[in-house]
Amino acid sequence: MEYLSVVIITKNNESIIEKCLQSVAWADEIVVIDSGSTDNTIGICNKYKCKVIKSDWLGFGRTKQLAVEHASHNWIFSIDSDEVCTKKLKEEIIQIINNENVVSGYRIKRQTYYLDKPIRYCGWQNDYPLRLFRRDKGTFNSNEIHEFVELEGEIKTIPSLLLHYSFPTISSHFEKMNKYSSLSAKVSFEKNKQSSLLSALLKGSFKFFKMYILQLGFMDGMTGLILSKNSAFGVYMKYIKIYELNKKQHV
Known part of the structure; x- marks a missing residue:
């Protein structure tokens, strides 16, 4: 046993x-x-x-x-x-x-x-x-x-x-997204990942399209819409933070 x-x-x-x-x-x-x-x-x-x-x-x-x-x-x-x-x-x-x-x-x-x-x-x-x-x-x-x-x-x-x-709350999601996007941006930056304002906007927009349309998020009703929008913002946060780190590196 x-x-x-x-x-x-x-x-x-x-x-x-x-x-x-x-x-x-x-x-x-x-x-x-x-x-x-x-x-x-x-x-x-x-x-x-x-x-x-x-x-x-x-x-x-x-x-x-x-x-x-x-x-x-x-x-x-x-x-x-x-x-x-x-x-x-x-x-x-x-x-x-x-x-x-x-x-x-x-x-x-x-x-x-x-x-x-x-x-x-x-x-x-x-x-x-x-x-x-x-x-x-x-x-x-x-x-x-x-x-x-x-x-x-x-x-x-x-x-x-x-x-x-x-x-359980919108605030808890944003707190976690802020923490995780910072960690993920740091890891990506250390691997020489590049980003720009445009790429951050595009990647965030595609995340919403993927979750809400391709992965049928609309079937989860209003909750699915909120989740897809907030998750898209989390992706935007990651790449805009990479952009910020890139800029600081060249100051």
Whole structure:
């Protein structure tokens, strides 16, 4: 019989993390890497007997891998603090770790909510991140943003849902877009990526067209329209920040 370690990274997540921890309290171990929370995040984690390790922020990939390295068990379930493991997903994971010794990792169907509404189109219907894996077969890469697990061996898919409550308000979406666009612009700039005002406008416009028209965002009603427009602005923010960094370099 094998055992499961859940790994989570946190910073000031007191408003959302309890639902996450409740949903994985059945796991053999919960490892939390906290990067400087000043709210009650750690107190809530202690309530669920998590193994809490304090660390400087190392970027998404390296911070998540640090959590894996502090895990005691070979099966790893990586979950974000704004995600919830459903009962059906729990049952499927338990069955896998008790009976499966061949497959190296599993992609899990993620259902994301935007403004408390489930998004069924906008391209989000094809969201299957690799979240359950054997640590002897996989590691998170060192990407500062857009991290993923590099895995050796066979990968299968779990259809049971992982619920993602990432954007409960417009403000929370804009806060995250501002943070992510800055990180992404920095990474792109370091790779000598160029941008201009025109390209920022065009890329933002195409993002809206892709999400709302090509990926059927209009089927999500007014919520799909808001999401597509805001996501397009997020793309614009990334490329206009690259443009800003380019200009500063030549001052």
